[in-house]
Amino acid sequence: MFDDINKKIKDWDKFYILTDFDRTLTKGNSESSWGVLSKSNLIDKDYIETRGKLYEYYRPYEVDLTMDYNTKNRLMVEWWSNHIKLLVKYKFREEYIEKVIRDTKVLSFRKGVVEFFNNMHNNNVPIVIVSAGIGNFIDEFLKQNGIMYDNVYIISNFIKFVDGIAVGIEGNIIHSLNKNEECIPDSVKNIIKDIENVVVIGDGVDDVKMVDDEKRSDALKIGFLTDDTKDKRDEFLKVFDIVLDTNGNFDDIMKEIDIFKFN
Numbered sequence: 001m002f003d004d005i006n007k008k009i010k011d012w013d014k015f016y017i018l019t020d021f022d023r024t025l026t027k028g029n030s031e032s033s034w035g036v037l038s039k040s041n042l043i044d045k046d047y048i049e050t051r052g053k054l055y056e057y058y059r060p061y062e063v064d065l066t067m068d069y070n071t072k073n074r075l076m077v078e079w080w081s082n083h084i085k086l087l088v089k090y091k092f093r094e095e096y097i098e099k100v101i102r103d104t105k106v107l108s109f110r111k112g113v114v115e116f117f118n119n120m121h122n123n124n125v126p127i128v129i130v131s132a133g134i135g136n137f138i139d140e141f142l143k144q145n146g147i148m149y150d151n152v153y154i155i156s157n158f159i160k161f162v163d164g165i166a167v168g169i170e171g172n173i174i175h176s177l178n179k180n181e182e183c184i185p186d187s188v189k190n191i192i193k194d195i196e197n198v199v200v201i202g203d204g205v206d207d208v209k210m211v212d213d214e215k216r217s218d219a220l221k222i223g224f225l226t227d228d229t230k231d232k233r234d235e236f237l238k239v240f241d242i243v244l245d246t247n248g249n250f251d252d253i254m255k256e257i258d259i260f261k262f263n
């Protein structure tokens, strides 16, 4: 598998990384950046209960492959909006972010992620994280692991605070269906616009939509297959150049793919 891949990208000079966060940089069984707060005792128990009900109601729609795009899009916006309203209702405080990440320990990186970030930083490779999760938690988790470098950009839902209390989010909601090239702000587009090649990494087939249409077929696409069913694997093999299983890690990626060796 890797021989063919290395042939495909042998002429690559410069590239950047476009990656999902939840269960791509974190392990396949890690809590998500939305779920992390529910594992903390800082927030009201009613928040946890109501959040669970929202999940039970909306999650089946999210994974329903037969539902039309517009209906599903409307439901996803509704889900994210309702969850954000809960953060406001239960007065989520800015000071919780650091404590939640430090104390719950329910986010954990796949093996080799820290080394991968160090490596990309040392070699000036931009890493753009596009996530439908909560950016504040992602940012804090990277900081606590010492890898929130200046070549790392997080495009996600950032909770907005006034006097330290949540009032909503900054900008538009990024949810599982609209997580595509249009989410990327011009400031980040300017940084990557002259870099011809891109590595896209995700744990869902829709994650490849983070890359512009015109660049998608030439991109190197790496997918982590977390719930390995035959149907899902077939779909992954169609979309990704490299399919790693739920325990796939970044040590192997760096060991096997020539462009990451930087001699």
Ligand SMILES: [Mg+2]
Pocket (backbone or CB within 6 Å): 020, 021, 022, 023, 024, 202, 203, 204
């Ligand atoms: Mg993910």
